[in-house]
Every structure is written in C-alpha cells, then in structure tokens.
Amino acid sequence: MKNKTALTFLVFALVTLALGILFGLLASLQYIFPTFIKSVIPFSKMRPFHVTTVISWIILAATGSIYFYMVKEEKLSLFSFKLPKAHLLLFLATGVTIYFSFMLGYTEGREYLSFSPILTIPVLLGWILFGLNYFKTLRKSVKNWPVYYWMWGTGIVFMVYHLCEAHFWLIPSFKEHFVKDIAVQWKSYGSFVGSWNMLVYGISIYIMCKIKGDEKLARGKKAFFFYFLGLTNLMFGWAHHTYIIPMQPWIRYVAYGISMTEWIILAHIIYSWKQSLSIQKQEEYPIAYKFLVVADLWVFLNLILALVFSIPAINFFTHGTHITVAHSMGTTIGINTSILFASLFFIASKLKPDFTFKKIKQYVTLYNVSLLLFWVVLLMAGIKKSHWMYFTKNVLFSEMQESLFYVYIAFFSFGLLLVISILRIITPLFFVFIKNIYQNRVMIKDEEKQAVL
Amino acid sequence: MNIRKNIAVIGVLITFFCFYNFLIYTSKEKETPVKLSKKAIKGQKIWQDNNCWSCHQVYGLGGYLGPDLTNIYSTKDSNYIKAMLNSGIQSMPKFSFTEEDKEAIVAYLKTIDSTGYYPNYEAIIKPNGWVELKYKDEK
Numbered sequence: 001m002k003n004k005t006a007l008t009f010l011v012f013a014l015v016t017l018a019l020g021i022l023f024g025l026l027a028s029l030q031y032i033f034p035t036f037i038k039s040v041i042p043f044s045k046m047r048p049f050h051v052t053t054v055i056s057w058i059i060l061a062a063t064g065s066i067y068f069y070m071v072k073e074e075k076l077s078l079f080s081f082k083l084p085k086a087h088l089l090l091f092l093a094t095g096v097t098i099y100f101s102f103m104l105g106y107t108e109g110r111e112y113l114s115f116s117p118i119l120t121i122p123v124l125l126g127w128i129l130f131g132l133n134y135f136k137t138l139r140k141s142v143k144n145w146p147v148y149y150w151m152w153g154t155g156i157v158f159m160v161y162h163l164c165e166a167h168f169w170l171i172p173s174f175k176e177h178f179v180k181d182i183a184v185q186w187k188s189y190g191s192f193v194g195s196w197n198m199l200v201y202g203i204s205i206y207i208m209c210k211i212k213g214d215e216k217l218a219r220g221k222k223a224f225f226f227y228f229l230g231l232t233n234l235m236f237g238w239a240h241h242t243y244i245i246p247m248q249p250w251i252r253y254v255a256y257g258i259s260m261t262e263w264i265i266l267a268h269i270i271y272s273w274k275q276s277l278s279i280q281k282q283e284e285y286p287i288a289y290k291f292l293v294v295a296d297l298w299v300f301l302n303l304i305l306a307l308v309f310s311i312p313a314i315n316f317f318t319h320g321t322h323i324t325v326a327h328s329m330g331t332t333i334g335i336n337t338s339i340l341f342a343s344l345f346f347i348a349s350k351l352k353p354d355f356t357f358k359k360i361k362q363y364v365t366l367y368n369v370s371l372l373l374f375w376v377v378l379l380m381a382g383i384k385k386s387h388w389m390y391f392t393k394n395v396l397f398s399e400m401q402e403s404l405f406y407v408y409i410a411f412f413s414f415g416l417l418l419v420i421s422i423l424r425i426i427t428p429l430f431f432v433f434i435k436n437i438y439q440n441r442v443m444i445k446d447e448e449k450q451a452v453l
Numbered sequence: 454m455n456i457r458k459n460i461a462v463i464g465v466l467i468t469f470f471c472f473y474n475f476l477i478y479t480s481k482e483k484e485t486p487v488k489l490s491k492k493a494i495k496g497q498k499i500w501q502d503n504n505c506w507s508c509h510q511v512y513g514l515g516g517y518l519g520p521d522l523t524n525i526y527s528t529k530d531s532n533y534i535k536a537m538l539n540s541g542i543q544s545m546p547k548f549s550f551t552e553e554d555k556e557a558i559v560a561y562l563k564t565i566d567s568t569g570y571y572p573n574y575e576a577i578i579k580p581n582g583w584v585e586l587k588y589k590d591e592k
Contacts, residue, residue, distance in 0.1 A: 030518065034544035042546040043518050044504040108498075111506045111515065144456065168478075175497070176489045177481075179568050184477065186514060228462055235470045245512050246569035246588050248480055254473070256583070312584040316576060320513020320521060385517075389572050397520035398543065 003072050003351075004440045005084045007433045009064025010344060012092060013057050014426045014433070017337075020053030021419045028415055031401075031408040048107055048114040052098060054332065055112070060091065061340040062199040063130065066152055068347055069206060070137065079136035083129045090126040094119055110169065112189055117167050124163055131156040146209070146218035147227050151202030154231060158195040162188045183239075183247045190238025196336070198234065204339045207292065207346050211285050226265065233258060240310045244319050252312070259310035262303060285349050287357045287364075291342035294368055298334030301375075302327060317390060323382030326375050333371055333418070341425065348432045355432065363424040370417035377410045487568050489561070496561025499554055508544070512571045518544055526566035531559045 027046035029036050067084055070076045078084070098115045101107075107114045134156060138149055166188035168174045174181045209217045217223060239255030305327050309318040318324065348355050381404055388400040489497065500506070508519035515521075525534060535555045541547030550558070568589060575587035 030544045038544055038546060043516075043544055044507040044546060047507040047516065048504060107504050108502055110501060114504060145459075150459065174478075175494065177486055178489060178565055179487070180477075180481075182512065182514065187477065224459065228466070231463070231466060235466060236473060241514070242512075243584065244571060244573060244586070246586055251477060311582040313578045313582045316573075316578065316584050320510055320571070322517060325517065390574075 003068055004437055005088055006064050006068035006071065007437050007440075008088055009060050009067060010347070011430065011433045011437065012095075013060035013064055013340075014344075014430045016053050016060060016095075017057040017426060018423060020050060020057055021422055023050035023053055025412070025415055025419050028408075028412050032405070032412055045102070045105075045107075048102055049099070051112055052102075052115065056091075056095060058196055058200065058332065058336050058340065061344065062155075062196060062203060063087075063091075065203050065340070065343040065347065066134075066199065069203075070134075072350070073210070076137055076141050079133050079140065083133040087126045087129045087133075090122045090129070094122045094126070110166070110185060112192070113163075113166055117170060120163060120167060124160060127156060127160045127163070131160065144219075146205075146215060147223040148202040148206040148209075148218050150224075150227055151198045151205070151230075154227075154234075155195050155198030155202065158191060158198065158234060162192040162195055166192060179245060179247055183242050183245055183251070186241045186245075187238045190241050191234055193331075194230075194234030194238070198230065200336050200339050201230070203343045204292065204295065207285075207288055207339075207342055210346070211289055211292075226268070229261060229264065233262065237262075240306075240315060243312050243315050256310070256312060259307070262307055262310070265303060285346055287345040287355075287360075288342040288349065290357075290364060291338045291345065294364075295335050295338035295342065298330055298338060302330040302335060305330065317386045318382060320389070321382035321385040322378045323386070326378035326382060329371075329378060330375050334375070337422075344426075344429050348429055351436045352432050355428070360425050360428065363421045366417060367421035367425060370414045370421060374411065374414040374418055377407055377414060381407045381411065487564055489564050492557050492560040493564045494561075496557035496559070499550070499558055500561060503546075503548065511565055512569070521571060522562060522565070523569070523571035524566050526559070526563045531563075534559050534562060 023046060026041070027043055027050050030038065030043045030046075071078060098119055101116055101119065102114075106116050108116045113120065131153075134153060138145065138153070142149065165184065168184050168188070169181055174184060205218050205223065209215050236254055237258040239251050240259050243252050243255070305323070309315045309323065309327070345355075384404055384407065385400065388395060392400075506515040508516040510516065510519075510521040511523050513521060513523075537545075538550050538555050538558060539548050570587060570589065573584075573586050577585040577587075579585065
C-alpha cells in the first residue's frame with residue numbers, strides 16, 4: 001500500500017472538513033436572516049450536507065490515521081493491501097452518491113443519517129472490509145495488544161452494529177411504536193458517537209505514547225480500566241439523550257447510573273492535569289503536542305458540561321436547548337477535531353521532518369479562542385431558551401428567536417473566525433499529503449520500470 | 454494486560470449488552486403503547502423526506518430553528534397545523550403539500566402528541582437529582 005491509500009483518506013478528510021464547515025456557516029446565516037436563500041437552499045436541505053460532511057471528516061481522518069500508523073509506523077504487513085483501496089473507493093463513491101442524492105432531494109433517512117437507507121449498505125461494507133483487514137492483520141502480527149489496538153477494534157465492531165441499529169426504524173415493529181422508535185434511534189446515535197470516540201481516543205493514546213516514547217501509557221492497568229469504563233458508557237450510557245422521553249423508567253435509571261461513572265474520568269483528568277503539562281518531549285512534535293493539550297482542555301470542559309446535564313434534574317432544563325449543541329460542538333470540534341489535527345500534524349511531521357509551526361501558530365490560537373467564544377455563545381442561547389421554556393408564559397417561539405438575534409450574530413461571527421482558522425490550519429497539511437502521494441506515485445512507477453529492466 | 458482477562462471482561466460486558474438490548478427492543482413503552490396508523494406512518498415518511506427534523510424538535514430532539522412540535526396537536530388545532538404547512542413563513546420552506554399529505558402529517562403529529570408531554574411541566578424533581586415524568590396515560 002505504501003502510504004498512498006492512507007494519505008488519500010486524509011486528503012479527502014481535509015476536503016470534507018473544509019466543505020462541512022462552509023456548509024455549516026452558510027446554514028447558520030438563516031438564524032440571522034430567516035429568509036436568506038431559503039428558496040434555493042433552505043436550512044432543511046443545508047443541514048444534511050453539513051452533518052454528513054463533518055461526520056465524514058471524523059471517520060475519514062480516523063481511518064486514514066489508523067491505516068498510516070499500522071503500515072508506516074508499526075510496519076505491520078496488512079492481511080490485504082487491496083482491501084484499504086476497496087474501502088476508500090466504497091466510501092468515496094458512497095459520499096459522492098450521497099451528495100447527488102441530497103441535491104436531487106432524496107433524504108429519506110433520519111437526523112444524522114439522512115441519506116437514503118440503501119446507501120448505508122456500501123458504508124457498512126467499507127467498515128466490514130476495514131474490520132476484516134484490521135483483525136486479520138493484528139491477529140497475525142501482534143501478540144500483546146496495547147490499549148489503542150483494543151479501542152480501534154472496538155470502534156470498528158460497534159460502528160457496524162450501531163449503523164445497523166440506527167436503521168431499525170425500517171422494521172415495522174419499531175417504526176409503528178413512536179416512543180420505542182425514537183428511543184432506539186437516539187440509543188444508536190449516542191453509541192455511534194461512542195464508537196468513533198473509541199477510534200479517536202485510541203489515536204490520542206497512540207500519539208501520546210509516541211511523543212513520550214513510552215508504551216506503558218497504553219499497556220498499564222489504568223489504561224485498560226478507562227477503556228472498559230468507556231466501553232461500558234458506549235453500551236449503556238446513551239440514554240441521557242432521552243431522559244425526557246416517556247420510556248420505561250429503568251432505562252433512564254441505568255443511563256443515570258452509568259453516566260455518573262464519568263466522574264471518575266473527570267477526577268482522573270484533574271489529578272493528572274499537572275503531570276500532562278510537564279511532558280518534556282513536546283519539542284519533537286510541537287503542533288501535535290499543542291493540539292493534544294487543547295483536546296485535554298476541551299475534554300475537561302465538555303465532561304463537566306456532560307456530567308452536569310447527565311443529572312436528570314439539570315437535564316430537564318438543558319434538554320432541547322442550545323446547551324446540547326454546545327456540548328456536541330465542544331466534543332466534535334474541541335475534542336475530536338483537535339485530536340485528529342494532532343494526528344495529522346504528527347503524520348505530517350513524519351513525512352516532512354522540517355514541517356514548521358510558526359506560520360500557523362496564530363491560527364491555532366484563533367481556533368481555540370473562537371471555539372471557546374462560539375461555545376459560550378451557544379451556552380448563553382441555551383440558557384435563554386430554557387428560561388423561555390420554563391419561566392415565561394405567552395411568549396411565542398418566534399419572539400424568543402428574535403430576542404436571540406444578537407446572540408446569533410455572535411454565533412455566526414465566531415463561527416466565521418473558526419472557519420478561517422481551520423481553513424488556514426489544514427492548508428499546509430493538505431499540501432504535505434498531496435505532495436507525498438505524488439512522490440509515492442513517482443516512486444512506484446520508478447520501481448515498476450526497474451523491475452521491467 | 455493479559456489478553457484472556459481482557460476478552461473475559463469484554464465477554465461479560467457484551468453478555469449484559471445483549472440482554473439489555475433485548476429488553477429495550479422488546480419492551481413496551483410505559484402503560485399503553487401508542488401505535489402509528491397507516492396514515493400516521495405516511496405522515497412520518499413525509500416528515501423524513503422533507504427533513505422536518507432539521508428545524509423542528511420532538512421531545513426536544515431535532516433542530517433549533519423552528520419550535521418543538523411534540524404537543525402542537527393539543528395546543529393548536531389541526532387547521533392551524535395545516536395552514537402552517539404550506540405557509541412558507543420565516544425560514545420555513547414553501548412546501549406544496551396536498552390535502553392528503555397535510556392530513557397524514559397531522560395524523561403523525563396527533564400520534565406523537567398522544568405519547569407524552571414536552572416540556573413536561575408537571576414532572577417532579579427529586580432531591581437525589583431524579584425526575585419523575587408525568588405520563589400521558591396517568592390519571
């Protein structure tokens with residue numbers, strides 16, 4: 001495979017990130033100008049583009065990183081070098097088909113998987129090929145798996161399961177019972193996120209080990225304790241999304257109990273905070289290290305938020321407000337994207353050791369500051385909406401939205417700054433990967449010529 | 454860490470997970486489960502095909518551009534809902550639903566309305582952080 005397929009995954013990941021944030025920015029304009037381009041691209045058409053594309057960024061970046069680490073860093077001989085190519089082609093072909101189907105108005109799916117359910121089949125096939133190659137390769141080559149291999153394997157398996165579960169609504173016995181249907185839908189979405197978190201957090205541990213030059217981080221009892229805690233949360237901790245749905249109380253009790261175990265993770269972060277800041281080997285991979293520190297900060301902030309609204313009495317007031325959006329933006333951008341940036345810069349440093357940080361340093365700062373402000377604005381909008389829902393009477397929804405006008409302007413402005421910073425951060429990465437793919441092609445052609453001679 | 458121990462822990466978790474999923478997939482929602490009629494299922498399809506969830510919420514789940522519609526059927530009447538559907542008001546797209554489509558969407562919203570309350574104003578907040586929901590079929 002050389003590293004061409006892995007890098008192609010990463011190039012398309014960057015393209016989807018750029019497109020996804022631009023779609024999001026365009027859609028957010030309708031919060032300020034409700035009738036803005038709604039006859040051409042109403043919010044209901046824009047949002048599926050945004051959601052599908054940013055999810056693709058996380059999936060493609062995580063997958064490309066894992067392939068790269070397996071082949072180039074760990075020097076593992078893959079079970080098959082053709083399967084990653086088939087995997088890439090399946091994902092890309094499906095992605096293009098999804099875009100065309102959206103443009104033609106086919107959005108028969110549901111909120112986060114809004115494309116036609118039939119298009120889930122090639123996506124599932126891609127994951128199965130990935131899993132097959134992954135497990136066959138590791139079984140053959142690695143004896144004592146560090147925790148990140150367990151996490152990646154778990155992420156792949158549960159991704160397949162929860163992608164299937166997200167389509168249970170196609171079965172009449174689910175579709176006909178609204179409460180069960182919506183509960184299972186959100187169960188699958190919660191665990192779907194948990195599955196990609198396994199991939200992304202596994203990548204984070206992998207990079208930490210490599211930067212520190214210490215594999216103990218991924219082999220100790222503590223690492224496995226947190227892996228099993230994460231797995232338990234992936235399996236049973238989804239229902240804090242659905243406390244308010246009138247389903248069986250025991251489901252909500254289990255979710256409440258499981259969610260509270262995350263306090264252990266928070267306590268651990270606080271405990272090891274100082275230690276994580278004193279890592280000496282940071283100079284070797286300064287950008288990757290910086291993004292890991294950023295992700296650490298966002299884990300801290302979002303975990304507090306998640307823990308607070310996992311308490312049903314608080315969730316009661318925050319549910320259905322922008323506070324939930326703040327949490328999802330904090331996790332997908334602050335945590336997932338920061339970790340994936342760390343991974344991509346780590347890879348870029350491997351491909352181009354003289355890769356410099358100076359040119360984008362101020363944009364990394366802009367990324368952090370604008371994201372923090374974006375997050376705070378969403379919290380403010382959420383508090384305002386919650387107040388409207390529970391403490392005001394006879395105020396129309398449209399009046400409440402109008403009262404948020406300046407908050408939405410701030411939301412758009414910080415979103416714009418975030419988009420600028422992300423586009424600037426990913427530009428050098430894009431060129432490093434493209435250049436390397438091109439060099440690989442030349443190398444392969446030269447090798448073929450020599451073989452013929 | 455020992456690979457066998459890991460597999461054993463994962464095995465235990467997966468066993469619980471299977472049992473837990475079986476209960477969720479087969480259990481009935483509280484008291485009398487509400488079943489969607491054929492007309493309501495058609496309404497659900499129209500809802501999905503037009504991405505209504507992009508802007509609207511049900512039980513607080515969905516988009517934030519439009520209002521939550523969980524109890525729209527009981528707070529407004531069906532004529533109001535039908536009038537709104539093709540109105541193209543504010544950021545809402547200008548739909549051209551037929552009378553039959555509108556009836557189906559109303560049937561879907563009526564079924565949702567019958568399942569519970571959101572916001573659940575009569576829920577009881579307990580000192581231990583728990584919230585006791587008020588269910589629709591409670592007397």
